[in-house]
Amino acid sequence: MKAQQNGRGSNDAPHGCENDRLSGRLLAKFVPLNVRASETEDGMTVVPARPSEWMSPVTSQEPASAIIEINHVSQVFQTSARKDHLALSDISLTIEEGAFVSILGPSGCGKSTLLYIVGGFVSPTSGMAKIRGHAITAPGPDRGPVFQEFALFPWKTVLGNVMYGPRQQGVRTAEAEAQSRALIEMVGLKGFENFFPKELSGGMKQRVALARTLAYHPEVLLMDEPFGALDAHTRTRLQNDLLNIWERDRKTVLFVTHSVDEAVFLSDKVVMMSKSPGRIRQVIDIDLPRPRRRNELLLDPQYQKYVVDIERMFDESDEAGAPT
Amino acid sequence: MMMSPAVLTRRAAPVLACIGLLAVWQVASLALKNDSFPTAVEAVRAIPDILGDKESLTxxxxxxxxxxxxxxxxxxxSIPLGLLMGRSRAIAAFFNPLLMVIYPVPKAALMPIIMLWLGVGDVTKTLVIFLGVSLPVIYHSFEGAKAVEEKMLWSGAAMGLSPAQRLVRIVLPAALPEILTGCRTGLVLALITMITSEMIARQSGAGNILFNALDMGQYDTVFAMIIIVGAMxxxxxxxxxxxxxxxVRWSEPQFDMPLSFS
Structure with missing residues (x-):
């Protein structure tokens, strides 16, 4: 019975068409080659929000392939009768495989909405988001969300939460449990396997949420202000730990935040957004060495310059307002 | 097992309350000297007679x-209906007005009509109990399902749960504390509608014993039955x-002490 379930799970792979995926990857590989001219002396790339002009590979020598493409996405919300709010206006963005990309902007700029569109949780009013060349129409295990609100299953223990995804994917209980225990240890929660979410602090909950999402091996992590609800100390610890974890397998990460420090510290690329309507202002490559260590980075003049420059750019725009 | 004084007090408190109530009753009854108000001792004495009688027990x-x-x-x-209403605006829009109309109507008031259709037997009484229990359970399931965090459902969707799976495996457990609150109210209402239905359509049942005794002026039996129903x-x-x-151990407030560790 279990073996049968297992077999069914592996047959139902999320992507049906292997050929399309390959051709999408090949196409994406060739696109960036002719658009690398935008890098400036100090290693910082400041480019306009037109996709054709700023699409450049992150920092690696080999051109990375695009995993997510967002093409002319707009989102209109109906706020009240006959009153429409343009949350996102004509957003185009390409995320390369293995890149850590932050979407930075003031609250209300639609940055979370953009993430939800990539997640398939929200359908854009117009335009389209694609993963590996496939249009995104629904959520799927290839894109794993981590929310500010944790969204853990409170009736499941820490272990139960982390095992949920693999079990759903048809992994056998014993195997799922072994993997989940390893992940729980990796996020620093060994010994808490049988605790319920209610017994954990905010930081611990977010660690569980991260482990739960990593457990089903999504290709892309979608992090929606994951550390926004945590106190400053906890937030720093989690940022450090997230980087350590990320540096092991370099999953593609799309990270929404309103903290400039956080975006610069974590990312390869920062997408700056302005609000009303939500637009991409600028995309900035963060050319800082990895692995990044917080205590070194904070003293690094280049890091400081990124932070100050980005803050200044937000200050300059009247309509956007500075992100806090 | 040894019990701490605090636990002992907590366990003893309800017993003391019951004894206190019986004492007040006894004193009041002796003071009033009314035939239709037997003393607590008389009522309690009648309990074994009722429970020992085969017909009463049946x-x-x-x-x-x-x-x-x-x-x-x-x-x-009610649980599936309430959950569906909580997660689908269309279903809620359809059922809400119907339930709003039925909610304030005392279910016993519907009995005469139901009796005309279905007779005075088990079916009618069970149906009235069903109606009495349904509404609080639907209402609490509805509220519970409505309150389920959207992000929790999204997390499930990302793991590959279908809408039906999400309803059963996320909405149901997440709403369970609220659902069970409704069920608890429903249980008490079941007891109330049970007695009321037997008062209206007498034929058999605990209510039947009670009201027959009342007709015959056996007030100790009446009060004994009230004690029995209350005890039930x-x-x-x-x-x-x-x-x-x-x-719902996982949602109980004794777990409300987060550990200080990030």
Missing amino acids: NILASLRRMAIGFGVAVLV GICLDAIFERVRARL
Whole structure:
């Protein structure tokens, strides 16, 4: 019975068409080659929000392939009768495989909405988001969300939460449990396997949420202000730990935040957004060495310059307002 | 096992309350000297007579059976309906007005009509119990399902759960504390509608014993039956509460102490 379930799970792979995926990857590989001219002396790339002009590979020598493409996405919300709010206006963005990309902007700029569109949780009013060349129409295990609100299953223990995804994917209980225990240890929660979410602090909950999402091996992590609800100390610890974890397998990460420090510290690329309507202002490559260590980075003049420059750019725009 | 003084006090408190009530009753009854108000001792003495009588026992068991069926069917129907209403605006828009109309109507008021259609037997009484239990259970399931965090459902969707799976495996457990609150109210209402239905359509049951005794002026039996029904209510509620506490251990407030560790 279990073996049968297992077999069914592996047959139902999320992507049906292997050929399309390959051709999408090949196409994406060739696109960036002719658009690398935008890098400036100090290693910082400041480019306009037109996709054709700023699409450049992150920092690696080999051109990375695009995993997510967002093409002319707009989102209109109906706020009240006959009153429409343009949350996102004509957003185009390409995320390369293995890149850590932050979407930075003031609250209300639609940055979370953009993430939800990539997640398939929200359908854009117009335009389209694609993963590996496939249009995104629904959520799927290839894109794993981590929310500010944790969204853990409170009736499941820490272990139960982390095992949920693999079990759903048809992994056998014993195997799922072994993997989940390893992940729980990796996020620093060994010994808490049988605790319920209610017994954990905010930081611990977010660690569980991260482990739960990593457990089903999504290709892309979608992090929606994951550390926004945590106190400053906890937030720093989690940022450090997230980087350590990320540096092991370099999953593609799309990270929404309103903290400039956080975006610069974590990312390869920062997408700056302005609000009303939500637009991409600028995309900035963060050319800082990895692995990044917080205590070194904070003293690094280049890091400081990124932070100050980005803050200044937000200050300059009247309509956007500075992100806090 | 040794119990701490605090636990001992907590366990003893309800017993003391009951004894206190009986004492007040006894004193009041002796002071009033009214034929239709027997003393507590007389009423308590009548209890073994009722429980020892085969016919009375059959009556009480018949009541409990109707109650169990009415309650069980109501819960089985109401929880899915409430959950669907909580997650689908269209379904809620359809059922809400209907339920709003039925909610304030005392279910016993519908009995005469139901009796005309279905007679005075088990079906009618069970149906009335069903109606009495359904509404609070639907309402609480609805509220519980509505309150389920959207992000929790999204997390499930990302793991590959279909909408139906999300309803059963996320909405249902997430709403369970609220659902069980509704069921607890429903259980008490089941007992109330059970007695009321037997008052209106007398034939068998605990209510039948009570009101027959009343007609015949056997007031000690009347009060003994009231004690029995009350005791049944307390027992059922206590059993239910145990089950409930077990099922929603994860949401109980004694766990409200987060550990200080990030």
